Amino acid sequence: xxxxxxxxxxxxxxxxxxxxxxxxxxxxxxxxxxxxxxxxxxxxxxxxxxxxxxxxxxxxxxxxxxxxxxxxxxxxxxxxxxxxxxxxxxxxxxxxxxxxxxxxxxxxxxxxxxxxxxxxxxxxxxxxxxxxxxxxxxxxxxxxxxxxxxxxxxxxxxxxxxxxxxxxxxxxxxxxxxxxxxxxxxxxxxxxxxxxxxxxxxxxxxxxxxxxxxxxxxxxxxxxxxxxxxxxxxxxxxxxxxxxxxxxxxxxxxxxxxxxxxxxxxxxxxxxxxxxxxxxxxxxxxxxxxxxxxxxxxxxxxxxxxxxxxxxxxxxxxxxxxxxxxxxxxxxxxxxxxxxxxxxxxxxxxxxxxxxxxxxxxxxxxxxxxxxxxxxxxxxxxxxxxxxxxxxxxxxxxxxxxxxxx
Numbered sequence: 543x544x545x546x547x548x549x550x551x552x553x554x555x556x557x558x559x560x561x562x563x564x565x566x567x568x569x570x571x572x573x574x575x576x577x578x579x580x581x582x583x584x585x586x587x588x589x590x591x592x593x594x595x596x597x598x599x600x601x602x603x604x605x606x607x608x609x610x611x612x613x614x615x616x617x618x619x620x621x622x623x624x625x626x627x628x629x630x631x632x633x634x635x636x637x638x639x640x641x642x643x644x645x646x647x648x649x650x651x652x653x654x655x656x657x658x659x660x661x662x663x664x665x666x667x668x669x670x671x672x673x674x675x676x677x678x679x680x681x682x683x684x685x686x687x688x689x690x691x692x693x694x695x696x697x698x699x700x701x702x703x704x705x706x707x708x709x710x711x712x713x714x715x716x717x718x719x720x721x722x723x724x725x726x727x728x729x730x731x732x733x734x735x736x737x738x739x740x741x742x743x744x745x746x747x748x749x750x751x752x753x754x755x756x757x758x759x760x761x762x763x764x765x766x767x768x769x770x771x772x773x774x775x776x777x778x779x780x781x782x783x784x785x786x787x788x789x790x791x792x793x794x795x796x797x798x799x800x801x802x803x804x805x806x807x808x809x810x811x812x813x814x815x816x817x818x819x820x821x822x823x824x825x826x827x828x829x830x831x832x833x834x835x836x837x838x839x840x841x842x843x844x845x846x847x848x849x850x851x852x853x854x855x856x857x858x859x860x861x862x863x864x865x866x867x868x869x870x871x872x873x874x875x876x877x878x879x880x881x882x883x884x885x886x887x888x889x890x891x892x893x894x895x896x897x898x899x900x901x902x903x904x905x906x907x908x909x910x911x912x913x914x915x916x917x918x919x920x921x922x923x924x925x926x927x928x929x930x931x932x933x934x935x936x937x938x939x940x941x942x943x944x945x946x947x948x
């Protein structure tokens with residue numbers, strides 16, 4: 543071959559030249575064609591607390607700050623996590639009805655549940671292990687919730703003494719109980735909760751059959767198998783041998799299967815504050831609460847109680863209809879936005895409780911993170927109420943929503 547033929551063979555074609563030019567232009571810093579598609583958790587720099595735009599922004603920072611076991615314990619639910627997902631999907635089945643917008647400054651959503659007054663009808667759900675998320679544990683949660691003017695329901699058996707939680711903030715506190723069958727065995731902890739000023743008692747009656755496969759997987763990731771997971775999905779090291787008989791053989795927890803209405807009545811005698819039953823999912827149980835004078839807390843433990851159950855937004859209308867305003871109705875499980883809260887209030891809840899988002903804030907930035915997460919939810923709620931024309935809690939009613947559950 544001649545010289546010209548060699549140049550044709552080794553030279554750049556028009557096609558490759560155009561491809562090279564396109565690549566050069568696409569990578570130019572003068573163009574924004576190469577926006578970083580990575581999730582926040584993969585970025586080289588996490589957002590600062592002042593840059594957070596919604597509660598999901600906190601989740602990525604939380605996930606990098608805590609061990610995998612704590613992250614997964616917070617994130618996951620029971621079984622296939624179908625209920626966990628349905629809790630979120632249900633918000634897509636409720637429309638907010640447009641109204642005449644008002645100035646957000648005119649919106650006052652002040653609410654009182656029993657003797658607990660709150661500027662916005664949002665509370666912190668009881669969740670455990672705050673000391674595993676942040677060194678200050680529940681003290682940081684209480685300080686952050688107080689800064690946001692949000693009532694805090696302290697979970698049974700906190701990671702630090704109750705006496706070290708109360709003085710850290712001036713916001714309202716409730717106490718949640720996982721009871722012992724021996725009534726008197728509950729007295730010391732309840733006395734301590736009342737001594738620090740808890741204004742109501744929440745008795746949790748769900749989570750009878752939860753099991754977290756991811757928890758077991760995490761415990762075994764170190765190499766050696768460390769034993770079976772405790773029945774009911776406990777977070778212990780699991781040194782005990784696998785059960786060979788009984789409900790535990792099927793990973794069904796029995797540690798609270800003995801609960802009865804009579805037992806709860808006896809627990810009420812130990813305190814001088816209102817008692818709320820957490821884990822109500824059926825109108826029949828809500829009616830018993832009404833008859834016995836207990837508050838109703840609609841919850842499936844954030845999808846951690848039993849798989850293939852309904853979302854709490856779906857069951858809320860029939861429970862509200864059954865209660866008829868005779869006792870307060872609280873609800874949690876899946877709430878992430880101010881619009882989510884507005885939908886539940888419109889259906890008839892007196893207040894909405896949030897759990898995971900508070901944990902995200904705590905693990906990301908401690909007490910300031912808890913406060914900021916709650917403030918974001920409050921701001922979103924007020925803005926949503928203003929855009930739809932609601933200036934008070936009383937003005938929000940069922941005409942504010944259209945449901946598409948069936």
